[in-house]
Amino acid sequence: MNLINLIFYTFFIFNSPIQDDKIKTSEIKVFGNCGMCKSRIEKALDRNGIKMATWDTKTKMLKVVYNSAKVKETQIHTWISEVGHDTEKAKAKDEVYAGLPFCCLYRDHDHSGMKDN
Amino acid sequence: MKIRFLCLFISIMLMTTFAHAQKIMGLVIEKDNQGVEQPLPGATVIWLGSTKGTTTGANGVFLLNKLEGYKRIVVSYVGYKADTITYEGQSPLKIELKPETLNEVVVQGWRSSAGMDQLKPINTVVMTEKELFKAACCNLSESFETNPSVDVAFTDAVTGTRQIQMLGLAGPNTMISVENMPGVRGLAASQGIQFIPGTWIQSIQVTKGVGSVVNGYESIAGQINVELKKPEESEDLYLNGYVNESGRSELNANITNHIGKKLATTTLLHASTRPFEMDQNDDSFLDFPTGTQLNFINRWVYSDGKGLLTQWGVKVLSDTKFGGQTNFDDEDKFMTNRYGLEIKTQRQEVFGKVGYQFPGQPYKSVGFQWNGSLHDHESFFGFTQHNAKQQSAYGNLIYQSNIGQTNHKFKTGISFQYDNYDEVLSNAQLPILIRNNNGSELAFNTLDFDRTEQVVGGFFEYDYDNHKNVQVIAGLRMDYHNIFGWLFNPRLHTRFLLTESTSLRASAGKGMRVANLFTENTGILASARQIVLSNFNTNEAYGFKMDEAWNFGLNFSQDFTLDYRSGSFVLDYFYTNFVNQAVLDMDESTREANFFGLRGKSYSHSFQAQVDYELIRRLDLRIAYRYLLVEADYLSQRLQRPLIPQHRAFMNVAYETRNLWKFDFTIQWLGKQRIPDTSLNESQNQLPAYSPDYVLMNAQITKDLGKKWSVYLGVENLGNYTLSNPIVGANDPFNANNNFDTSMVWGPIFGRMTYAGFRFRVGEAKH
Numbered sequence: 008m009n010l011i012n013l014i015f016y017t018f019f020i021f022n023s024p025i026q027d028d029k030i031k032t033s034e035i036k037v038f039g040n041c042g043m044c045k046s047r048i049e050k051a052l053d054r055n056g057i058k059m060a061t062w063d064t065k066t067k068m069l070k071v072v073y074n075s076a077k078v079k080e081t082q083i084h085t086w087i088s089e090v091g092h093d094t095e096k097a098k099a100k101d102e103v104y105a106g107l108p109f110c111c112l113y114r115d116h117d118h119s120g121m122k123d124n
Numbered sequence: 125m126k127i128r129f130l131c132l133f134i135s136i137m138l139m140t141t142f143a144h145a146q147k148i149m150g151l152v153i154e155k156d157n158q159g160v161e162q163p164l165p166g167a168t169v170i171w172l173g174s175t176k177g178t179t180t181g182a183n184g185v186f187l188l189n190k191l192e193g194y195k196r197i198v199v200s201y202v203g204y205k206a207d208t209i210t211y212e213g214q215s216p217l218k219i220e221l222k223p224e225t226l227n228e229v230v231v232q233g234w235r236s237s238a239g240m241d242q243l244k245p246i247n248t249v250v251m252t253e254k255e256l257f258k259a260a261c262c263n264l265s266e267s268f269e270t271n272p273s274v275d276v277a278f279t280d281a282v283t284g285t286r287q288i289q290m291l292g293l294a295g296p297n298t299m300i301s302v303e304n305m306p307g308v309r310g311l312a313a314s315q316g317i318q319f320i321p322g323t324w325i326q327s328i329q330v331t332k333g334v335g336s337v338v339n340g341y342e343s344i345a346g347q348i349n350v351e352l353k354k355p356e357e358s359e360d361l362y363l364n365g366y367v368n369e370s371g372r373s374e375l376n377a378n379i380t381n382h383i384g385k386k387l388a389t390t391t392l393l394h395a396s397t398r399p400f401e402m403d404q405n406d407d408s409f410l411d412f413p414t415g416t417q418l419n420f421i422n423r424w425v426y427s428d429g430k431g432l433l434t435q436w437g438v439k440v441l442s443d444t445k446f447g448g449q450t451n452f453d454d455e456d457k458f459m460t461n462r463y464g465l466e467i468k469t470q471r472q473e474v475f476g477k478v479g480y481q482f483p484g485q486p487y488k489s490v491g492f493q494w495n496g497s498l499h500d501h502e503s504f505f506g507f508t509q510h511n512a513k514q515q516s517a518y519g520n521l522i523y524q525s526n527i528g529q530t531n532h533k534f535k536t537g538i539s540f541q542y543d544n545y546d547e548v549l550s551n552a553q554l555p556i557l558i559r560n561n562n563g564s565e566l567a568f569n570t571l572d573f574d575r576t577e578q579v580v581g582g583f584f585e586y587d588y589d590n591h592k593n594v595q596v597i598a599g600l601r602m603d604y605h606n607i608f609g610w611l612f613n614p615r616l617h618t619r620f621l622l623t624e625s626t627s628l629r630a631s632a633g634k635g636m637r638v639a640n641l642f643t644e645n646t647g648i649l650a651s652a653r654q655i656v657l658s659n660f661n662t663n664e665a666y667g668f669k670m671d672e673a674w675n676f677g678l679n680f681s682q683d684f685t686l687d688y689r690s691g692s693f694v695l696d697y698f699y700t701n702f703v704n705q706a707v708l709d710m711d712e713s714t715r716e717a718n719f720f721g722l723r724g725k726s727y728s729h730s731f732q733a734q735v736d737y738e739l740i741r742r743l744d745l746r747i748a749y750r751y752l753l754v755e756a757d758y759l760s761q762r763l764q765r766p767l768i769p770q771h772r773a774f775m776n777v778a779y780e781t782r783n784l785w786k787f788d789f790t791i792q793w794l795g796k797q798r799i800p801d802t803s804l805n806e807s808q809n810q811l812p813a814y815s816p817d818y819v820l821m822n823a824q825i826t827k828d829l830g831k832k833w834s835v836y837l838g839v840e841n842l843g844n845y846t847l848s849n850p851i852v853g854a855n856d857p858f859n860a861n862n863n864f865d866t867s868m869v870w871g872p873i874f875g876r877m878t879y880a881g882f883r884f885r886v887g888e889a890k891h
Contacts, residue, residue: 053741053782059688072688101149101187101216109163109183115151115218116161 029076030058035069035083037062038093041110051090052083148188150217152180152199156429164201164221172196172208247629247679247696249273251328258778258788260824260836260881262366262374262396264300264308264320264328264350269790269822272734272748272774273332274348277767280647280866281850281873282447282465282505284412285314290332290346291698291730292754292768296637296644297671299335299343302350304493305475309342310543311499311514314643315469319419319441321394323364323376323883326351333677333698334615334633337583337599338522338535341613344635344673345700345728353378354435355388355425360887368840368879371400380887387426394419401450404874405846407854411874413447413465431483436476439497443469448506449857458507458552463857463864465505465650473497487533488525494518501643505650506857507554510642512547533587539603540580547573549642549655554860557716559658575665577638578606593621599633607664611636625683636672638665639706641719647867648708648717652853652860658759659720661704668706668721675700691737702726702756709758710766710800714863724757728765742781748774764798767870769817771795784828788838791821797870802852805863809853815870818845837880844876 037048045062048069052060056077062069071083081096088097091107093114104114152167163184170177171194180186188197197217200206204221211217251271259269265286268274275289287295300308300317308316328350335347353362362378374396382388397416404411423437445467446452452464475495482488499514520539527534548570549556555567581603589595596618603611615633622628642649660667679696705726709718734748750772754765764770773793780786796814803810824838850873853862 101147105149105181105183105185105187107183107185112151112183112185114216116153 029074030072031075031080032070032072033080033083035071035080035087036067036095037069037087038067038113039111040064040113040116043108044092044111044113047090047111048087048092051086054078054086057083146190148190148197148211148217149215150186150188150197150219152184152186152201152219152221154204154221154223161220164204167199167201167204167221169197169199172198247333247631247677248329248331251330253326256322256325256328257786257826257836258776258824259790259822260366260826260838261322261368261840261879262372263318263322264325265317267322267325267328268330270746270776270778270788271330272746272750272772273330273346273732275772278869278873279314279645280650281847281869282409282413282650282866283445283467283646284447285646286317287314288317288348289768291700292728292752292765293345293700294644296639297345297635297673299339299347299635300350301339301347303352303477304339304349305495305520306340306342306516306518306541307350310516310640311501311512311545311547311643312471313640314646315443315467315501319417319443319469319471320350320352321374321376321392321396321419323362323378324352324392324394324421326353326357332679332696333631334635334675336597337585337601337613337615338520338537340520340539340541341581341601341603341611341635342637344637344671344675345698352421352423353380353390353392355380355382355390355423356427357889358390359885359889361885363884364881366879366881368877370398370402370874370877372396372398372879374881386428387424389422389424392419392421392423402874403450405848405850407849407851408449409463409851409854410447410450413445413467415443415445417441417443419443431481433479433481434476435478437474439471439473439475441469441471443467457504460858463506465503467501467503467646469502470500471497485525487530489523491522493520493522503646503649505646508549508551508649510547510549510649512545512643514546515542515544517542531589531591533589535585535587536583538580538582541577542579543577545573545575545577547575547642549573554652554654557654557656559656561658561660573642573666575607579603579611581611595619605670608638608662608670611670627681629677629679629681631677631679632675634672634674636670639668639671641666641706641708645708645717645867647869648710650866651717652715652857652862652864653710653717654715656716656718657720658718659723661721666706666719668719669704671705672703673700673705674703686737689738689741691735694732694734694736696730696732698728698730700728700730705756707756707758710867711763712759714800714802714804714865718759720759722757724762726756727754729753743777743779746774746776750774766798766800767868769794769797771817786824786826786828788824788826789821790823791819793817793819794871799868799870802863802868805852806861809863811852811868818871819843820845820872832884832886834883835881836883838878840877840879841872841875845872846875847871847873 045064048062049060057073059072084094084097087094088099091099091103093099152164153161154164156162165180165182165184167180169186169188171191174194176191178186178188195211196208197211198206198208199219201221204223207219207221255270256267265276268276276286279285279287290298296313331347335343358378358380360380364376366374377393380390395418398414401414402411420440421437426434448464449462452462456462456464477493479491496517501512503510518541522535522537524535550570552569555569556571558566581601583601585599587597599615601613605611613634617631619627619629657667661669677698681694683692702722705722707720707722712718730752732750736746739745752770754768755762776790778788795817799811799815821842822840823842824836826834826836828834850869851866852868853864856862857864
């Protein structure tokens with residue numbers, strides 16, 4: 008019985024978010040297609056001040072949790088566009104876009120019907 | 125200040141946009157027979173009437189400089205109809221080219237072979253290449269360092285042979301398959317995991333408990349499936365070199381070629397050597413044998429682009445190990461001046477798979493996999509000689525489809541396995557004893573264990589998935605074995621999603637196998653123990669029935685997010701209960717190695733808890749604890765299985781920097797292990813009843829240099845913990861009263877070992 012209680016409380020602790028005024032969460036639409044885009048976008052946001060960045064391949068929404076004292080949201084848009092992905096506030100350069108792998112060419116085709124690994 | 129920045133930012137944006145207007149971007153594609161767009165790399169794009177132009181990149185994209193006065197662009201590619209378009213400022217452009225002949229078959233991409241996919245309710249841990257790189261050395265036997273479910277232990281102190289253990293049960297109770305075909309079994313069971321070089325491995329799937337009936341009846345404690353590098357997804361060239369401070373060196377090369385769009389081939393090469401005699405503990409015996417291994421695979425894949433996929437290949441292996449006392453040479457063979465040993469393995473194998481996916485019905489497929497092999501094992505240990513040959517053939521036909529809706533799937537098929545063994549064990553000095561059930565005793569200096577096994581069987585596996593929270597896989601197989609008769613093996617796997625992040629799995633099933641007594645226990649061949657066989661329950665094979673065991677498992681796993689980083693918590697419990705087993709008893713007498721047919725109970729309880737968590741960004745932590753209770757009724761009493769730690773704790777820390785440095789550190793604590801009774805030995809050769817507990821540590825640093833190169837440097841056994849006297853009676857191995865024994869190994873034989881290596885690759889891996 009003790010073990011069950013322990014497990015229960017452990018989950019309770021794990022599932023309760025930590026509160027902090029500076030920590031903000033933004034949902035940003037980022038254009039892209041596939042799993043390769045996902046890792047590129049998330050890697051671009053692997054920076055100090057960003058606690059978490061997860062991009063959803065299906066909804067194209069990026070959920071980003073960041074410390075607003077260190078990072079501004081406009082900066083996040085720039086970082087994403089710098090690796091070749093458009094957002095509604097920042098557009099990637101053609102040169103960068105042209106270097107993306109085929110499956111990520113979101114301006115030319117969407118990913119439906121393609122096999123994603 | 126901020127406004128100024130913004131102005132600057134906007135003006136830079138405008139300038140760059142303006143500059144780009146001088147270039148036109150476009151994409152050239154084709155449509156495959158499924159109507160899916162595919163890029164056309166290398167297509168020519170030129171302004172009509174000029175020589176100015178460009179070609180498309182690997183992704184089909186081109187950037188074309190504008191040319192004053194020109195408006196029409198021609199796009200062409202060999203084998204396709206050229207297209208001319210008029211440029212009127214639109215960007216990006218998208219051009220689809222069509223093949224010149226309408227019947228041209230366009231490749232639809234490589235598909236994995238039919239009927240060989242993984243099953244979800246079966247709790248399988250996939251170890252990818254990234255995970256395998258954490259321990260860069262060297263072959264399958266050394267690949268499980270970061271996996272707390274699989275233990276690897278030395279079988280003895282002289283041959284350097286490692287054996288895996290799952291649930292506290294010896295290696296061969298775990299079925300090791302290569303691409304879901306019988307891989308490491310039969311005579312290969314002891315040395316075989318050292319014959320799969322790490323750089324040949326694409327991924328490893330580790331399943332605890334019984335596996336799927338589709339792969340046969342042999343998995344009892346678990347199943348380890350190894351996927352090798354495949355032509356359709358490998359780099360063009362992959363080189364790996366490794367050397368450690370003892371001189372152990374390895375060289376691996378993987379070469380892949382695509383011949384047209386339908387045919388591709390990969391060649392995997394391995395050469396390794398241990399050139400120098402090493403005796404760190406000064407017991408006059410080599411810590412590990414010297415020797416060389418040459419190993420080769422050439423494999424092909426053909427896809428017709430319409431659902432048919434064919435694979436075939438050959439494997440050739442040659443491995444030699446020399447060990448024993450230092451300075452032993454051929455003149456000392458079968459003499460008492462020096463103790464020597466040799467293990468020579470020659471193996472040839474052919475294998476293949478044919479799969480057909482029905483068009484428009486992705487759930488329906490038929491596949492056939494087959495292999496044939498010759499395995500030749502020659503060895504001697506002092507006066508003991510063990511020579512064996514195995515000829516094997518295997519075939520498995522699998523059909524899979526749906527029943528009505530997609531909730532109900534099934535796999536069914538038939539399989540056969542043929543094994544012909546030609547095995548001789550002899551010892552001119554110390555005969556092998558047969559203790560018959562009526563009390564009579566026979567002694568043989570040479571014994572033949574020749575046998576032919578032919579097994580034909582059928583299986584059916586039903587898979588129910590409500591696509592919500594319940595999945596059930598129920599499998600059944602019936603086989604007919606020419607020696608052991610009908611074999612009946614049911615297996616059940618279930619999974620319940622309690623919440624989105626909580627799942628509970630339960631499994632139950634039976635597994636069977638024929639134990640190859642001497643290849644699986646090489647340690648007793650390198651000892652002064654007399655081999656005794658007793659308590660027979662059949663007249664066939666070694667005189668024992670097939671090992672047969674029920675396995676029950678429970679697995680609870682919880683995913684969690686803590687401070688925005690994810691982790692998981694897994695608890696599992698497995699119970700294995702043997703109905704029949706050929707047991708090795710080392711306790712009945714220190715002078716004997718007793719094999720007998722199980723009369724009472726033999727079981728294993730395994731409980732494991734594991735937490736994985738990303739402690740800080742790019743720093744992964746894995747902590748595990750395991751408790752084992754493995755016991756059997758030996759000839760005179762119930763005892764714990766020897767040389768297995770009851771408690772084991774494990775921690776792995778992996779940190780990756782943004783600029784591609786990788787740091788790995790593994791530490792494990794192994795609790796005390798029971799050592800077989802040695803109280804009858806002379807006092808200097810007596811061992812304590814239990815080993816002390818000890819700590820093992822490994823560390824590695826890897827640095828990626830660009831896309832092609834990576835280098836690594838590591839240390840094994842960082843704490844330099846070794847057994848001071850791993851061999852009992854090493855001072856006089858031929859003195860019968862000296863109880864020479866190399867099998868009492870419960871820890872590392874060699875100390876701290878530094879190694880370094882590199883990887884070089886050309887071309888991208890596609891997976």
